[in-house]
Amino acid sequence: MQVSHSSYAQNTIAYTDPESHYNKGIELFQKKAYTASREEFKHYIQSTEKTLKENEFNLTNAEYYSALSGLYAKATDADIEIERFVVNHSDHPKAKVIYNDLGKYFYDQGDYNKAIVYLEKATAGASDSQQSLEMKYKLAVSYYQTNNFQRALPIFNEVKAVASDYQSHSSYYAGVINYKNENYDAALNDLKRVENVNPYRIEIPNWIANILYVQKKNDELLAYTEPIIEKPNGKKIDDICLVTAEVCYFKDDFVKAAKYYDKFRNFKRGAVSNQVTFRHAYSLYKTNVFDKAVENFKKIAAQNTEIGQQAAYYLGISSLKVNDLNAALAAFDRAKTANFDKVIKEEAQFNFAKVAIDLGNNQQGINELQDYLKNYPNGKYEDEVNEILSDVLFDSNNYSQAISYIEGLKKRTSKINLAYQRLCYNQGVLDFNAERYARAIQYFDKSLSQPIDAELKNNAMFWKAEASYAAKSPEAEALYKDVLNTSNESLKQKSRYGLAYLNYNNKDYKQASNYFKEFLKGKREESTRQNFEDALVRIGDCYLATKNYNDAITYYDQAIKENKTEKDYAMYQKALTLTFLGKNQEAQQLFDRISAQYPNSRLVDDALYQSGVLELDKGNNQSAITILSKMIRERPKSALMPKALSKRALAYSNMKNFEASIIDYKLILQRYGNSDEADNALLGLQESLNSVGRPEDFSAVVDEYKKVNPANGSVENLEYESAKNLYLNEKYDKAIAALQKYIRNYPNSSNSFEAKYYIADSYYISNDKTNALKYYSQVITDNRTTFVTKSALRAAAIEVSNKSYRNAITNFRTVLFASQNKRDIVSAWQGLADSYYITGNQDSVIVFSKEIINNGGSIVMGATNKAQLLLGKAYMQKNDFVKAEEEFKKTIAMAKDNNGAEAKYFIGEMQYKAKKYKESIKILQELAQDFSEFVYWYEKSFLLISDNYVGMNDYFMAKATLKSVIENSDTPETVDAAKKKLKDIENKE
Known part of the structure; x- marks a missing residue:
């Protein structure tokens, strides 16, 4: 406020002491030292009132x-003082x-309510001066700020009608109030007046566009807005x-709609209404921009509202378009469980079932389709x-359920x-793979009852033959021969191989060799390499069995030359054959080569034994003793131990070392009294004792032998x-x-060793x-x-269950x-690979897994697949x-079995750990589709997908x-894991 001093400058005499307070007050007021200024004015007022010469003008100003x-x-008393001034000086300009x-x-x-009180008084009867227009404008704004639009407008x-600094501002506010009052024409007129006036030029286009929108002047709106959107020039x-x-x-016009929604989302900060989000997503959907449609539908698809249900449905359709079947399944699941839109609910359930089937969840799909029909x-x-x-039944992995379903139908189409x-x-x-051969034959017969697909019929015939062979059924041979009459060369080859073994096991060696030869004439593939070998x-x-020794050697030589597996066996059999031809030196060279070249072969003890026997036959007793001693020392658990001891004892006797022979013979009688060598040991022992002049010792040994080896018919043996019969009759507790x-x-009886096995097995x-x-x-x-061997396998299995992997x-x-026994050996390789994997010795895992893959053949069902997985x-x-x-x-290529499912899962897991999330999801979706019957890996795959x-x-x-x-798992552990993961996600959000 401007303060005038002219009246005081002309009268210096008037500068009395009270006047100094007045001047000091004016000076402090101008310096905005309001508290001090007020004190000076109060001093002035009090001192002036006491004087006779009162300056009325200054006194009023001071107040x-x-x-x-x-x-x-x-x-706190400012309002009172002001009101007092107005009452005391109502006619005064101040x-x-x-x-x-x-x-x-x-x-x-910003205290608009109080501002209104005084501005109303200030503007009462005011003219159109600039100062009055300012007060009116501020009064109108105060009304506006307190939502009293009726008095503000x-x-x-009035202000916008007069040229002033407040004219454009008043036009803007009038336009806004008219808009809020739905007086759109007036609002449009007001706002267009300030369309290019700062600062309103930034905001006005939005207001104008909204007015045209609510007036539904759509063509006019587009004509107005589209040029501005293309060149905003700083406008909002x-x-x-x-x-x-x-x-x-x-x-x-979804192309333009999607374009402008995109721009809106780029500019908009904060929340957007669900309706706008849906229309944005739907525009993208209609213009085939499905990836962005998915992104936007997801924002509202989880809401339990009608628009949420619609968004979920279209999210499902869009997810199908981008080939994300899991996302589609989840979206349709959400849409089908909501009850707002019945049409969408039906559509969603139908689509959910189809996607479930596409993902390989056939049972889930079947359940949904049946629910749909209900x-x-x-x-x-x-x-x-x-x-x-009907189509799902073709591909269903729950075969027994599907079979029962079809068998229950009253009418069956082709x-x-x-x-x-x-x-x-x-x-x-x-x-068949589960070794339920009788049941397998039943299902093959059922399949053959509908011989529609010729190839399938031939396969069923072959596998029925295989199951009959495994079940030792007499009809196996006829079944194999039936397959030989088909046109499927691969199955004919397998049948020749099966017939060959069937005759081989029946000791019809001539017929067996003919079938094996026919098999060798067939096409060779890597998958059947081991069968050819x-x-x-x-x-x-x-x-060899038919004493055609030269022909036997021909094939053994071919096997030694061409085979990757069984070379040691072929060499051993050839060496045996050579002995029958009298070619002992050549045979011995082969026996020695086996133990040197294949130190870990199961035939090393056989080779050493045969080599020792040949040396003995040649009269090389010391050499025979050396070789047999090596075998006894290195292979103490060999089944050939009693024979080796017997031959070594004979060699010792030949060298007149009767004390050594006595020791070996006694060892046979003590440890292997039930073996075929026991009788020979008794004779040899008697001769050796006679040779050293101790024939009287023989009766004591015989008595001891009889004690530990009861004769048939004796009380001890009958006991x-x-x-033993209690065990054989499965009465294990009594056994x-x-x-x-x-x-x-009978603690010393030789039967006690066998008895321990039967106790263990019971x-x-x-x-x-x-x-x-x-x-x-x-x-x-x-x-x-x-x-x-059997005890070692069972003991190993128990140790594994006890997690005592070293044992x-x-x-x-x-x-x-x-x-x-090759089957036992493959089982041991398998156990070693598993145990070494758990104990962390991966190099040994690789060694034994490769042994199974390269040398195991198909002796133990599924061993090769499992070894490949373990590798x-x-x-x-x-x-x-x-x-x-x-x-x-x-592994996956071998078969659609549990091993393949696990292998698929681990590929997905490796990709997940490498943060290749999309690749991982794709692999895991393939797992769910191709291996859905393996529930453990199927469910784990979905947890990893999440x-x-x-x-x-x-x-x-x-x-x-x-x-x-x-909602769908029947596995408590899986459900618990899913709930925990879900809670973790909700906590993150």
Whole structure:
């Protein structure tokens, strides 16, 4: 405020002491020292009132400035002082001015209610001067700010009509109020006045666009907004983009709508309405921009509202378009469970079922299709659902359920009969692989009852023959021969091989060799390499068995030259054959070569034994002793031990070393009294004792021998046979008690060693693994029966279940040294690979897995597949992910079995860990589709899919996947894991 001093400058005499307070007050007021200024004015007023010579003009001014100073200093009594001034000086010009000052003060402070009180007084009867227009404008703004638009608008209209600094501002506010009052024409006129006036030029286009939008002047709106959107020139265009997009959307111009919605989202900060989000997503959907449509539909698809249900449905359709079947399944699941839109609900359930089937979730798809028929008996898709249900049966992995379903149908079409043929065949194969041969034959017969597909019929015939062979059924040969009459060369080859072995096992060696030879004439492939190599050896065996020695050697030589496996066996058999031809020196060279070249071969003890026997036959007794001693020392668990001891004893006798021979003969009688060598040992012992002049010792040895080897018909032997029969008759509790009693009564009997095995096995079958392990370990340590290998395998299995893998490894290695049975050896390799994997020795895993793959053949069903998987897992543990994936892919290619499912999962897991989330999801989706019957890996794949979505920050899909797992899994552990993951995601959000 400007303060005048002219009246005081002309009268210096008037500068009395009170006047100094007045001047000081004016000076402090100008310096905005309001509290101090007010004090000076109060001093002035008090001192002036006491004088006779009162300066009325200055006194009034002093009261005015004192009141203002109190107001600006926020004194509590400022309002009272101002009101007092107005009452005391109502006719004074300052009374009007002080209302202006008060109004402006509260206006500037944002206290619009108080501002209104004083501005109303200040503007009452005011002229159109600039100062009056300012007060009116501020009064109107105060009304506006307090939402009193009715009183604000007339004042804005009054101010905008007069040229002033407040004219354009008033036009803007009038336009806004008219807009809010839905007086759109007036609003448009007001706003267009300031369309190019700063600062309103930035905002005005949005207001104009909104007015044209609510007036539904769509063509005019587009003509106005589109040029501005293309060249905004600093204008704010978020609302313009929105209303333009909305107009285009409702005109079905989805290309432009999508374009302007995109621009709107780029400019808009903060939340956007669900309706706009849906229309944006739908515009993208209609213009085939499905990836962006998915992104936008996801924002509202989880809401339990009508628009949420619609968004979920279109999210499902869009996800199908980008080939994200899991996302589609989750979206349709959400849409079908909401009840707002019945049409969408039906569509969603139908699509959910189809996607579930596409993902390989056939049972889930079947359940949904059946629910659809219940929910919509006359539904839009009734016919198509029935067709799909029929098609699903072709590919269903739940074969038995599908078979029962078809068998329950009153009417069966040729298409369903074809499905039945395939389903029964597939179930037969599953049962065959599970060694349920009788049941497999039943299903192959059912498949053959509908011989629609010729190739399938031929396969069913072959596998029925295989199952009959495995079940030792007499009709196996005829079945194989039936396959030979088909046109399928691959199956004919397999049948020749099966017929060859059938005759070989029946000791019809001539017929067996003919079939093996026919097999060798067929096409050779890597998948049948081991069969070809085996056939070469078996032909040699057939000729050896029929004493065609030269022909046998021909095939053994071919096997030694061409085979990758069984070279040691072919060499051994050739050496044996050479002995029959009298070519002992050549044979011995081969026996020696086996032990040198294949030190870990199961035939090393045989080769050493045969070599020792040849040396003995040549009269090289010392050499024979050396070789046989090596065999006895290095292979103490060999079944040839009694024979080796007998031959060494003979060699010692030949060298007149009768004391050494006596020791060996006694060892045979003590440890191997039940063996065929016992009788020879008695004779040899008698001769050796006679030779050293101690014939009297023989009777004592014989008595001891008889004690530990009871004769047939003796009471002791009858007790043993009685106890043993309890075991054979599966009365295991009684067998344990009887056998233990026998051991207590006859602790030195040779039968006690065998009795320990039967006790161990009785405990094992009775599921008392602790006691079983105790007795199996004694059998292995004693090494006095033919049950060492079986005991070692059972003991190893128990140690594995006890997680005592080091002990398991020891037992598996015992099998390798004790057994010549290839099946036992492959089982031991398998156990060693598994145990070494768990204990972290991956190099040993690789060694034994390769042994199974390269040398195991198909002796143990599924061993090759499992070894291939384990090989991949070993490389994965060694962080050689390239090699691991290579081995896993080989596993998957072998068969659609549990090993293939696990291999597929680990590929997905490796990609997840490498943050290749999309690649991982694709692999895991393939797992769910191709291996859905393997529930453990199927469910784990979905849990890992959810982890991948979390890695991609796609929490909608992560949660939807987990919710689907929770709703559909029957595995408590899986459900618990899914719930935990879901809770973790919700906590993150």
